[in-house]
Amino acid sequence: xxxxxPHIETLRKEEFAKTVIMPGDPLRAKxxxxxxxENVTRVNAVRNMFGYTGTYKGKKVSVMGSGxxxxxxxxxxxxxxxxxxxxxxxxxxxxxxxxxxxxxYDVVLVEESYCESDFVEIVTGDKARDVKSSEELNKDLEESxxxxxxxxxxxxxxxxxxxxxxxxxxYKKIIKKYGCDLVEMETAALFxxxxxxxxxxxxxxxxxxxxxxxxSTTAQQREQSFTNMMEVALGTITEK
Numbered sequence: 001x002x003x004x005x006p007h008i009e010t011l012r013k014e015e016f017a018k019t020v021i022m023p024g025d026p027l028r029a030k031x032x033x034x035x036x037x038e039n040v041t042r043v044n045a046v047r048n049m050f051g052y053t054g055t056y057k058g059k060k061v062s063v064m065g066s067g068x069x070x071x072x073x074x075x076x077x078x079x080x081x082x083x084x085x086x087x088x089x090x091x092x093x094x095x096x097x098x099x100x101x102x103x104x105y106d107v108v109l110v111e112e113s114y115c116e117s118d119f120v121e122i123v124t125g126d127k128a129r130d131v132k133s134s135e136e137l138n139k140d141l142e143e144s145x146x147x148x149x150x151x152x153x154x155x156x157x158x159x160x161x162x163x164x165x166x167x168x169x170x171y172k173k174i175i176k177k178y179g180c181d182l183v184e185m186e187t188a189a190l191f192x193x194x195x196x197x198x199x200x201x202x203x204x205x206x207x208x209x210x211x212x213x214x215x216s217t218t219a220q221q222r223e224q225s226f227t228n229m230m231e232v233a234l235g236t237i238t239e240k
Contacts (some may be wrong), residue, residue: 004190005079008051010043017053017060019088020080021233024186025222026050026072028092032230033063051074059237062099066091070119070161070189077193077201083202088137088200090233094208094222095157095184098175100127102182106153107228109141110203113157114178115188123192130156130178131191132202137236141204144235150228152204155181161186182207204229 001013010016023029029050037054044051044064051064064080068075073091077121080086095108102108115129145152158171158180174180187203194201206226209216217225 001083003083005083007046007049007075008044008079008084009046013084014055015041015043016051016080016084016086017062018086019041019061019090019237020086021061021063021230022066022076022089022091022190023063024066024068024091024093025163026067028222029063029065032234036230037061037063038233056234056237059232061237062086066186066190069185070115070159073102073186074119074123074189074193077190078197081193081199082195084198088134089190089194090117090137090141090201090236091186091190091205092226092229092233093184093186093203093205094226095182095205095224096209096211097182097207098158098171098211099181100212102153102155102210104207104210104213104217106207107150107232108144108153108155108182108205108207109138110157110187110205112140113159113187113191114174114180115192116158116160116162116174119189123189131188131195133187133191133202134194137200137202140236141202141232145232148195148231148235152232157181157187157203157205158183160185172197204232
């Protein structure tokens with residue numbers, strides 16, 4: 001496929017850094033670019049899925065939205081890895097907590113994701129539903145958090161295609177059967193795509209809602225207040 005791709009408009013792969021920080025919300029990508037990066041250039045606005053490249057503490061980095069769900073994440077991750085020569089993608093986003101020890105505003109490293117759909121099998125040919133993130137990136141993220149004195153918990157995610165479920169108590173069975181600690185909608189697609197293409201991917205999420213306490217955060221808080229996870233992800237850039 002020649003550049004640009006159907007979903008990313010820039011004609012030069014060099015306009016993307018080797019590492020992309022990828023929130024689901026394109027406005028969160030804009031927030032990161034506006035508040036953390038210097039020398040910023042917008043590299044994508046197709047479908048308002050904003051992408052930016054700039055520098056963080058002198059190091060080149062890109063940030064771009066993925067949209068919601070595995071289908072959208074799979075498209076952008078594949079095109080970035082395959083056609084723009086990106087090596088690393090770090091998802092930053094929100095997740096719902098299934099367990100008491102993961103509280104609202106906690107920052108969590110996703111080491112493994114259980115895929116509730118057939119996405120992993122379709123992309124990789126592997127019938128396994130569990131898919132792991134990059135050990136190399138995870139180490140960088142843990143070191144970044146430690147340097148910044150940010151507590152970084154570790155978890156296994158339940159990655160689902162369905163936000164509004166018929167049976168709201170399904171999560172109890174999923175916890176018991178698959179050992180999941182939290183729920184979100186993108187990690188399995190990101191990890192599977194990275195693994196299939198020989199690239200690196202991980203995810204740092206902030207707990208936005210709790211299935212245990214019923215606590216939740218607003219859309220504005222999710223867009224602008226989850227700064228610790230952004231700083232943990234960006235901190236890996238200075239290690240390269």
